[in-house]
Amino acid sequence: MIRAGAVAWLALLVAAPLLLVLVIAFAVPDEGLPPFRLPWASEAPNESWALLTADAFFLSALARSVLLAAVTALLCVGLSYPMALGILRAQPRLRAWLLGLCVLPFAIGFVLRMGAWIGLLRDSGLVNRLLIELGLASEAWQMLYAWPALLAGMLHSYLPFALLPLYAALAARDPALEEAAADLGASPFTAFCTVTLPASAAAAGAAFLLVFIPAVGEFVVPELLGPPEALLAGRAIWQEFFQSRDWPLAAAASVALLGVLLAPIILWQRLERR
Amino acid sequence: MSLRIEALHKSFGATPALRDLSLELPARSFVAILGGSGSGKSTLLRIIAGFETADAGRIMLDGQDIAPLPPRLRPCAMMFQSYALFPHLSVHENIAYGLRRAGTYQAARVRELLELVGLAGLDSRRPAQLSGGQQQRVALARALARKPPLLLLDEPLAALDAGLRAATGAELRRLQRETGTTFLMVTHDQQEALGLADLVAILHGGRVAQLGPPQQVYARPATRFVAEFLGAANIIGNHALRPENIRLGITGTVPAHVLRAGFRGETWLLECRTADGTALRVALPAGAPPPPEGSAVMLSWDVAAMVPLGA
Amino acid sequence: MTRALLALGLVFLWAPVALMAAFAFSDARQPFVWGGFSWRWFAALAGNPRMLEAAMLSLGIAAGAATLAVLAGGALGWVLARHGAFRGRTLFGALAAAPLVLPEVVTGLSLLLLFVALERATGWPDGRGVLTILLAHASLGAAYVAIIVQARLSGLGRLLEDAAADLGATPAAVFRTVTLPLLLPSLAAGWGLAFMLSLDDVVLASFTGGPGATTLPVLLFSQMRVGPTPEANALALILLLISALVGAVALLLRR
Numbered sequence: 001m002i003r004a005g006a007v008a009w010l011a012l013l014v015a016a017p018l019l020l021v022l023v024i025a026f027a028v029p030d031e032g033l034p035p036f037r038l039p040w041a042s043e044a045p046n047e048s049w050a051l052l053t054a055d056a057f058f059l060s061a062l063a064r065s066v067l068l069a070a071v072t073a074l075l076c077v078g079l080s081y082p083m084a085l086g087i088l089r090a091q092p093r094l095r096a097w098l099l100g101l102c103v104l105p106f107a108i109g110f111v112l113r114m115g116a117w118i119g120l121l122r123d124s125g126l127v128n129r130l131l132i133e134l135g136l137a138s139e140a141w142q143m144l145y146a147w148p149a150l151l152a153g154m155l156h157s158y159l160p161f162a163l164l165p166l167y168a169a170l171a172a173r174d175p176a177l178e179e180a181a182a183d184l185g186a187s188p189f190t191a192f193c194t195v196t197l198p199a200s201a202a203a204a205g206a207a208f209l210l211v212f213i214p215a216v217g218e219f220v221v222p223e224l225l226g227p228p229e230a231l232l233a234g235r236a237i238w239q240e241f242f243q244s245r246d247w248p249l250a251a252a253a254s255v256a257l258l259g260v261l262l263a264p265i266i267l268w269q270r271l272e273r274r
Numbered sequence: 275m276s277l278r279i280e281a282l283h284k285s286f287g288a289t290p291a292l293r294d295l296s297l298e299l300p301a302r303s304f305v306a307i308l309g310g311s312g313s314g315k316s317t318l319l320r321i322i323a324g325f326e327t328a329d330a331g332r333i334m335l336d337g338q339d340i341a342p343l344p345p346r347l348r349p350c351a352m353m354f355q356s357y358a359l360f361p362h363l364s365v366h367e368n369i370a371y372g373l374r375r376a377g378t379y380q381a382a383r384v385r386e387l388l389e390l391v392g393l394a395g396l397d398s399r400r401p402a403q404l405s406g407g408q409q410q411r412v413a414l415a416r417a418l419a420r421k422p423p424l425l426l427l428d429e430p431l432a433a434l435d436a437g438l439r440a441a442t443g444a445e446l447r448r449l450q451r452e453t454g455t456t457f458l459m460v461t462h463d464q465q466e467a468l469g470l471a472d473l474v475a476i477l478h479g480g481r482v483a484q485l486g487p488p489q490q491v492y493a494r495p496a497t498r499f500v501a502e503f504l505g506a507a508n509i510i511g512n513h514a515l516r517p518e519n520i521r522l523g524i525t526g527t528v529p530a531h532v533l534r535a536g537f538r539g540e541t542w543l544l545e546c547r548t549a550d551g552t553a554l555r556v557a558l559p560a561g562a563p564p565p566p567e568g569s570a571v572m573l574s575w576d577v578a579a580m581v582p583l584g585a
Numbered sequence: 586m587t588r589a590l591l592a593l594g595l596v597f598l599w600a601p602v603a604l605m606a607a608f609a610f611s612d613a614r615q616p617f618v619w620g621g622f623s624w625r626w627f628a629a630l631a632g633n634p635r636m637l638e639a640a641m642l643s644l645g646i647a648a649g650a651a652t653l654a655v656l657a658g659g660a661l662g663w664v665l666a667r668h669g670a671f672r673g674r675t676l677f678g679a680l681a682a683a684p685l686v687l688p689e690v691v692t693g694l695s696l697l698l699l700f701v702a703l704e705r706a707t708g709w710p711d712g713r714g715v716l717t718i719l720l721a722h723a724s725l726g727a728a729y730v731a732i733i734v735q736a737r738l739s740g741l742g743r744l745l746e747d748a749a750a751d752l753g754a755t756p757a758a759v760f761r762t763v764t765l766p767l768l769l770p771s772l773a774a775g776w777g778l779a780f781m782l783s784l785d786d787v788v789l790a791s792f793t794g795g796p797g798a799t800t801l802p803v804l805l806f807s808q809m810r811v812g813p814t815p816e817a818n819a820l821a822l823i824l825l826l827i828s829a830l831v832g833a834v835a836l837l838l839r840r
Binding site for chain 1: 590594600657664696702781785788792802833836
């Protein structure tokens with residue numbers, strides 16, 4: 001009975017919606033509500049796929065998204081390692097509080113956090129005013145709506161996705177391994193590179209993918225902080241859907257995005273199951 | 275109450291755990307099932323308790339086959355190796371658990387059980403606040419609460435410190451006598467089995483290799499496996515000879531020389547080699563120093579001490 | 586070295602948030618400009634009906650979605666941990682974890698297409714609004730609850746349940762007296778996580794919401810597109826204080 005209910009839930013709210021995306025990716029846009037005709041109910045051929053691949057517009061958006069997500073995930077994992085180790089080297093009763101301190105900024109919600117970055121980085125923002133006041137700049141630097149601001153926002157949004165699983169993996173590791181390495185003459189850095197890092201490689205890989213996969217489709221952060229001309233996959237889908245009202249094209253772009261993510265998603269599920 | 279296990283068979287995939295195992299326990303006895311890892315002893319206990327289903331065979335409890343019954347309807351109770359105390363319930367509620375399920379809960383009965391195991395007054399503690407020995411007693415009291423005719427004990431002393439083991443073992447023995455419950459204990463520890471039980475069943479490869487009183491299985495091992503599993507044994511041809519049954523002196527019938535002497539606490543265990551190359555282990559009381567390594571000695575033993583072995 | 590980087594990371598995480606909280610008390614009309622101490626933005630927040638309405642709506646949706654997510658996710662986690670191998674187990678596991686990794690825009694679009702198709706086929710749901718957002722958030726939250734419940738059940742194993750059955754408990758009694766109490770902290774954690782996910786979501790609510798149902802994050806998102814406001818700073822401080830309080834209480838209670 002429980003299993004039947006669980007299967008029904010997944011069938012209705014996960015499987016069916018994804019199948020619908022696949023079907024409507026081959027539908028034809030139409031006036032009306034909903035604004036498409038199903039592939040078998042329309043004489044006109046589906047043009048979404050031709051549109052997607054006709055020029056480099058969407059494909060380069062997809063490539064840009066993958067690059068941004070990879071850099072974000074790399075930075076998140078790279079920063080999470082020392083942070084998690086730093087927490088674990090604190091006194092045991094301090095650890096939970098330090099971890100709480102790392103997670104608390106996320107409690108205000110990421111829209112407001114992105115708002116804070118806007119307030120700091122925009123032309124009339126706090127940083128520019130400070131730079132001008134200190135005489136370090138004569139006029140405002142354009143920091144917002146540029147790649148560094150976007151990267152800062154992405155890192156700020158996704159850090160806990162890497163930090164928490166890495167912390168859990170590193171907390172569960174056997175401290176005797178590093179002690180054994182030190183006993184055998186390894187410096188702390190060598191011990192980290194030769195013992196801790198390989199022993200937590202699977203967790204690091206999972207953490208990387210846990211950031212990378214959702215980051216490829218990220219919409220809100222690029223919309224608020226990123227350069228307006230840099231089109232990304234998430235924004236492309238959003239625009240096709242809300243502005244152009246071309247649902248089949250949005251669905252086709254979603255399928256393309258999922259196609260790119262399929263291998264990382266399967267790899268992540270493998271790593272998680274270990 | 276008597277328990278008769280008839281031709282029990284169980285395989286996990288292609289690996290047989292129990293092969294046509296039969297065993298009969300007299301009422302009110304303390305029986306130890308002794309075996310190494312992979313002998314099938316834990317599987318046997320889990321099948322009697324009902325957590326595993328046998329592929330074939332019957333489990334007759336007072337003439338009734340309990341094999342088709344779910345665990346909750348079986349009259350036996352189990353004491354788990356890791357105790358399996360409910361961490362979210364107090365000591366009192368842990369012991370009361372079975373009584374409440376049966377609708378026979380009385381606070382006085384729980385207190386009586388706590389007293390029986392020497393934990394009076396610890397009602398409101400949580401399991402995590404108890405020492406290992408105390409947890410063991412709570413588990414015992416919980417299993418005994420409904421006065422089961424048969425108590426299954428899975429390695430009851432394994433999780434305890436060596437110092438606690440002897441005292442707790444004696445305690446088990448006392449409780450078994452006082453309550454008149456049949457105890458079926460699974461263990462891998464020979465000393466524990468020989469020291470506590472009325473009957474010892476040695477399990478090997480999913481079968482009962484030998485069943486008998488401790489003195490008998492030790493002195494008259496039925497197979498080579500039993501002889502070697504229960505303490506040190508010299509195997510000569512198809513006979514077993516215990517090291518303590520070999521005499522060492524100036525006179526004797528078998529010349530040998532000493533290879534090594536190992537100290538065992540109460541005894542020295544000498545490794546000797548006879549003139550024809552046979553290795554023999556000889557136990558000596560630890561009071562005197564052993565002959566030096568390499569020295570020549572004469573060995574002798576009674577022919578009656580040679581135990582013929584079956585397959 | 587790790588300490589220095591931990592400190593650096595904490596500064597990076599906290600700098601924008603702390604500045605936001607500090608400037609909540611600034612009298613200036615421009616956010617992030619100091620114009621003397623003032624409580625006025627808290628008063629302004631309290632007197633902003635759109636914001637309050639959106640906040641109440643979001644809290645209601647989050648509570649409902651979290652509750653539904655705990656029920657559904659609990660069942661998913663149970664099946665994953667306790668039903669062993671059954672036909673389609675791999676597909677079941679992949680679908681249960683899918684919302685964790687699918688890009689939000691894809692999940693949002695897919696659920697919208699589902700609701701549109703359902704409405705066309707059955708007449709339900711009648712338009713999009715609170716209910717559809719709630720279902721979308723529950724679908725996401727259930728995936729997280731499932732992971733937590735599965736991990737807890739696998740960690741517990743069957744030992745305690747076996748012990749309860751051995752002591753005469755019926756399967757229903759085993760669940761009520763042993764499994765459920767031991768699962769409760771995980772279910773509470775899952776509820777909290779699903780609640781937070783719902784309160785933090787812009788994309789799913791944008792796709793599956795209607796004109797009548799603007800959640801707080803969606804409202805804030807449309808405001809932030811124009812630029813931050815001092816009222817938002819005040820709101821951030823309030824949220825920060827509530828979360829700090831809840832977090833501290835949770836940490837202290839764990840002792």
